[in-house]
Amino acid sequence: MFCKATLITTVALALLSSATPITRDEPSITTGSGIRVPLYKRGSLKNADGIFNYDKAIRELVKLKNKHRQNLINLERNVGRDAFPLGAEIKALASLPAHLLGNGKRGAVPLTDQRDDLEWTGPITIGTPGQNFTIDFDTGSSDLWVPVASCGSCKNHSLFDPTKSSTGQKVNGSFSIQYGDGSSASGDRYNDTVTVGGVAAKGQIFAAVSKESAAFTDDPSDGVLGLGFPALSNLNTSPFFFTALEQGAAPEGSFAFKLDQSGSELFIGGTNPSLYKGDIEYHNLTSTLSGFWQIGGASVTVQGKQVASEFDTIIDSGSTIITAPPAAAAAFWGSVEGAKVFDKDEGLWSVPCDSFPEVAFSWGGKTWTISPEDFNAGQTEEGSKDCVGALAGSDLGLGNSTWLLGDTFMKSAYTVFSVDKRAVGFAQLA
Numbered sequence: 001m002f003c004k005a006t007l008i009t010t011v012a013l014a015l016l017s018s019a020t021p022i023t024r025d026e027p028s029i030t031t032g033s034g035i036r037v038p039l040y041k042r043g044s045l046k047n048a049d050g051i052f053n054y055d056k057a058i059r060e061l062v063k064l065k066n067k068h069r070q071n072l073i074n075l076e077r078n079v080g081r082d083a084f085p086l087g088a089e090i091k092a093l094a095s096l097p098a099h100l101l102g103n104g105k106r107g108a109v110p111l112t113d114q115r116d117d118l119e120w121t122g123p124i125t126i127g128t129p130g131q132n133f134t135i136d137f138d139t140g141s142s143d144l145w146v147p148v149a150s151c152g153s154c155k156n157h158s159l160f161d162p163t164k165s166s167t168g169q170k171v172n173g174s175f176s177i178q179y180g181d182g183s184s185a186s187g188d189r190y191n192d193t194v195t196v197g198g199v200a201a202k203g204q205i206f207a208a209v210s211k212e213s214a215a216f217t218d219d220p221s222d223g224v225l226g227l228g229f230p231a232l233s234n235l236n237t238s239p240f241f242f243t244a245l246e247q248g249a250a251p252e253g254s255f256a257f258k259l260d261q262s263g264s265e266l267f268i269g270g271t272n273p274s275l276y277k278g279d280i281e282y283h284n285l286t287s288t289l290s291g292f293w294q295i296g297g298a299s300v301t302v303q304g305k306q307v308a309s310e311f312d313t314i315i316d317s318g319s320t321i322i323t324a325p326p327a328a329a330a331a332f333w334g335s336v337e338g339a340k341v342f343d344k345d346e347g348l349w350s351v352p353c354d355s356f357p358e359v360a361f362s363w364g365g366k367t368w369t370i371s372p373e374d375f376n377a378g379q380t381e382e383g384s385k386d387c388v389g390a391l392a393g394s395d396l397g398l399g400n401s402t403w404l405l406g407d408t409f410m411k412s413a414y415t416v417f418s419v420d421k422r423a424v425g426f427a428q429l430a
Contacts, residue, residue, distance in 0.1 A: 034270035037197035052378035052388040065094035083289035087399030127165030136221040138318030142232040146223035148208035168192030175207035201243040231291030253420035276414035276427035307335040319406030322391040329393025347393030350386040
């Protein structure tokens with residue numbers, strides 16, 4: 001368990017606030033120095049016929065709101081409200097619309113692309129001998145949880161059996177989190193050896209869930225492994241990557257993602273030079289007290305014209321749709337020719353399918369462009385000439401100047417998360 005006083009002292013010394021990109025030549029790291037974890041994609045907001053999956057998108061947005069609501073609750077408990085991002089506040093629990101209640105489905109190391117860009121998963125093992133799980137790697141949260149063998153509601157998933165591990169034990173405390181369908185996931189705390197791509201964290205505390213929300217019943221992943229900072233931990237513990245660093249199991253204090261239709265991976269302990277070219281452009285975190293991978297000084301352009309600037313961004317691999325504060329999203333879409341409101345309550349907009357704009361983000365250095373194909377979430381309905389855009393206006397409680405960028409953006413760049421540098425870096429994909 002991490003010490004709150006130690007955390008505050010450590011991160012306070014490391015606070016850096018700069019919108020100026022830091023470009024450094026990365027040391028040449030072979031894949032033998034770090035660990036490749038293949039990722040697999042399973043699922044999308046776009047159906048096979050190209051039509052926008054409205055129900056899946058709403059589930060994604062509700063999940064996102066409640067994930068970051070829980071993050072703020074954890075942050076307040078672990079560090080205090082002084083660590084909140086500027087303007088952040090804990091919102092009421094978001095709920096699914098009535099027509100989606102009772103039929104919970106969540107849109108879901110190579111990484112597998114689960115459900116067409118909605119979720120990227122990879123393998124881990126827990127215990128000795130290792131028990132295998134397919135996991136959603138999430139930079140927007142900080143805990144590891146998987147279902148336990150005694151879970152009667154955990155259908156279609158691999159289950160952790162503590163009696164079959166010689167290195168694990170139950171520890172004091174419990175885990176509980178609420179979801180928008182009115183149910184929750186809860187269970188006991190264990191510690192055991194957790195291995196990701198050959199990097200083993202011994203005595204890692206995680207949650208073994210004995211009651212699982214209906215929202216996870218058909219999810220392609222067995223659980224979640226959070227890659228955020230300790231301050232966000234619901235378990236009030238050191239997350240996997242931080243434990244691995246403390247034990248010297250990770251070769252370097254950074255990890256990196258490549259997300260694409262094929263060849264996706266999480267690289268632990270450095271970067272994989274074969275997947276990017278040129279320098280990595282680093283941007284300092286606005287604060288590590290907040291627990292988020294948050295960088296400031298962002299701007300966004302539509303067709304080369306700047307439409308917003310000087311906002312913060314949280315880089316969250318556990319999300320798909322880009323979310324902006326409602327007023328900022330309305331201003332963004334107001335600059336897009338032909339854009340119109342698709343769903344006012346959920347902050348969704350549509351655009352003529354044949355004229356999707358070129359959208360790009362920058363943090364004062366290079367420009368990182370999202371392809372129109374990735375920004376197009378699918379036709380509003382069969383035969384329609386309009387398609388839904390992958391940017392929603394949503395109040396996540398993270399402040400009026402904070403945007404959330406997930407895999408819709410991350411597919412445009414090789415993305416590096418550096419604990420050592422307290423920074424997020426981007427590089428051109430090879």
